[in-house]
Amino acid sequence: MAHITLGGNSVETSGNLPEIGSQVKDFELVAVDLSTKTMDDFKGNTLILNIFPSVNTGICATSVRTFNKTGAAIPNTKVLCISRDLPFAQDQFCAAEGLDNVVMLSDFKTGAFGKAYGLDMISGGFDGLLSRCVIIVDDSGKVIYTEQVPEIGQEPDYDAALAAIK
Numbered sequence: 001m002a003h004i005t006l007g008g009n010s011v012e013t014s015g016n017l018p019e020i021g022s023q024v025k026d027f028e029l030v031a032v033d034l035s036t037k038t039m040d041d042f043k044g045n046t047l048i049l050n051i052f053p054s055v056n057t058g059i060c061a062t063s064v065r066t067f068n069k070t071g072a073a074i075p076n077t078k079v080l081c082i083s084r085d086l087p088f089a090q091d092q093f094c095a096a097e098g099l100d101n102v103v104m105l106s107d108f109k110t111g112a113f114g115k116a117y118g119l120d121m122i123s124g125g126f127d128g129l130l131s132r133c134v135i136i137v138d139d140s141g142k143v144i145y146t147e148q149v150p151e152i153g154q155e156p157d158y159d160a161a162l163a164a165i166k
Contacts, residue, residue, distance in 0.1 A: 015118020029105035072101030
């Protein structure tokens with residue numbers, strides 16, 4: 001279980017991020033067109049999993065914009081932005097912002113992704129939402145980088161995440 005903060009107040013997560021070098025766990029997430037996406041849909045690509053509580057908050061929106069610009073520019077790389085937002089809200093956000101280099105995915109149906117990856121916040125004001133994390137998976141499906149952002153109101157370390165890919 002990770003200990004992070006939200007506005008300086010202690011929050012616990014349901015587990016710990018995957019180990020570097022481990023095989024990434026499969027998932028079923030909902031895309032903006034309401035189709036189901038799994039790891040097989042992204043096979044052979046390096047993946048940036050940009051995970052956050054809600055695209056309707058400032059820092060979460062900034063992370064989507066930033067990875068839309070920087071991460072998606074790396075060849076053979078897909079940016080998966082994952083939250084528990086409804087797919088309709090994710091789609092509206094991207095349309096309003098003109099973002100088309102990220103894949104928005106939702107864990108709203110079962111919450112299985114957050115549970116399997118240990119990312120659920122289980123205490124505090126955002127209890128039930130995903131914590132802010134970045135997980136980088138290489139094209140063979142191995143985890144090569146993880147960051148559990150220690151304060152929900154803090155942006156991830158984009159430079160460190162992108163450096164792990166190069």
